[in-house]
Amino acid sequence: MKNGLEDVVAAETKLSDVDGEGGRLIIRGLSLDHLVATETYEDVAALLLDGFFPQRIDSAELRIRLGHARITVFAHFAAIDPDLAALPPVEAMRALIARLPDGDDLDTALHLIAAPAVFLPALLRLQKHEAPIAPNASLSQSADILAMLTGNVPSQQQVAALDAYLVTISDHGLNASTFTARVVASTGAGLTSSALAAVSALKGPLHGGAPGPVLDMLDAIGTPDNAKTWIGAALDRRERLMGFGHRVYRVRDPRADALKGALKPLVAAGQVNAERLDLAQAVEAAALAILKERKPDRPLDVNVEFYTALLLDALGFSREAFTGVFAIGRMVGWIAHAREQALEGRLIRPRSVYVGPLPQAA
Known part of the structure; x- marks a missing residue:
């Protein structure tokens, strides 16, 4: 028995393949x-x-x-x-x-x-x-x-x-x-x-509700200079970092880079606050460095929720x-x-x- 059906194959599908080890997503x-x-x-x-x-x-x-x-x-x-x-x-x-x-x-x-x-x-x-x-x-x-x-x-x-x-x-x-x-x-x-x-x-x-708290985290951190201290304190309190880690991916979630790329034209057109994106990238860098140091045996990287939060916020969704x-x-x-x-x-x-x-x- 595998609690949570971890690694249990329950269906054959022609629709999508999630390669957690390689960080790839294939759709048809x-x-x-x-x-x-x-x-x-x-x-x-x-x-x-x-x-x-x-x-x-x-x-x-x-x-x-x-x-x-x-x-x-x-x-x-x-x-x-x-x-x-x-x-x-x-x-x-x-x-x-x-x-x-x-x-x-x-x-x-x-x-x-x-x-x-x-x-x-x-x-x-x-x-x-x-x-x-x-x-x-x-x-x-x-x-x-x-x-x-x-x-x-x-x-x-x-x-x-x-x-x-x-x-x-x-x-x-x-x-x-x-x-x-x-x-x-x-x-x-x-x-x-x-x-x-x-x-x-x-x-x-635990499934679809994570993007909102990413913005709460960015608001709490405030500035890029505060990222390392805030993240370290959150981990000391054993709090989960929103937008990091995934049940399947053992490397970077490929969807994170796709959405990060989708933000760039909005920044260039002045439709996204560039300082907000700079803060997010500083938080990403600080979090990855601290997670690698504190949890070297547990691969944790950015997931789809991190840049989803910035993109949907920029488009006017609450x-x-x-x-x-x-x-x-x-x-x-x-x-x-x-x-x-x-x-x-x-x-x-x-x-x-x-x-x-x-x-x-x-």
Whole structure:
């Protein structure tokens, strides 16, 4: 038995390969570096969904259909009530997704991919006492998300940065939320059930909730000169450093460099505070040096959450919304895994080892 299913192979997949020793992520035969540099979110979404539905669609058609799906899904926002609107963003978003039909066809999939992209910006605006903005079907998914969030036309650099983020987190092996989606799909439940279960797993702080505290850490450190002292004191208190270490990667998380690179055009365009990025890089350098000194036998490096926090903050998302933005990007991966499990897998039914008391003999 391996507690937490550590290193247990639970599925064969054509979707992604996480190489923890080599620090590589491959999505359907293409490296993450290649995808971030050359592909849009719609390209990667079409790549992940390919072969799991009777229809074959390319990225151009997917962009059109996804735009129409955002329009359709937005109508469900009219059902929101004050109690629902007052919930944390990811919980309110989950409740709205639950209104969608529970099918297993491509239309259901596209509505689910559209749903968090539409609901989260609308919820964030409503919580600031601003009117939600209807989607624009002519825009890309990333451009429309930013337009619905801010009410402004996003810059080319902002759209590219969000696209890079959504591509980077679109799929990542059998993480907790993806495995949850596959378990539910293995029972024959529909895609909406699988997606809702995945969102519920994601909102746990050990999975999708880490980026926000990265900013809290940077705020507490304040200046690059304070980084070494603050980090040393935090480790003395046995506190976890947010944005460092990963369950699978034994070297640097390749997604961290992809997102760090996505920040640079925003800095060049003056859309990110350069001092904030300088602080983050100083904290990264100090943390890596101290961790190497104090924990030489335990490889700890930057993970995806570290630069996610800076990128999403720069794009105008509040810290409490970060988990919801993660769901926007990972939704297509959840759906692809759910379809793969439904088409090619079996009912997932592991065994447990009973360690409780035994009945006493009479």
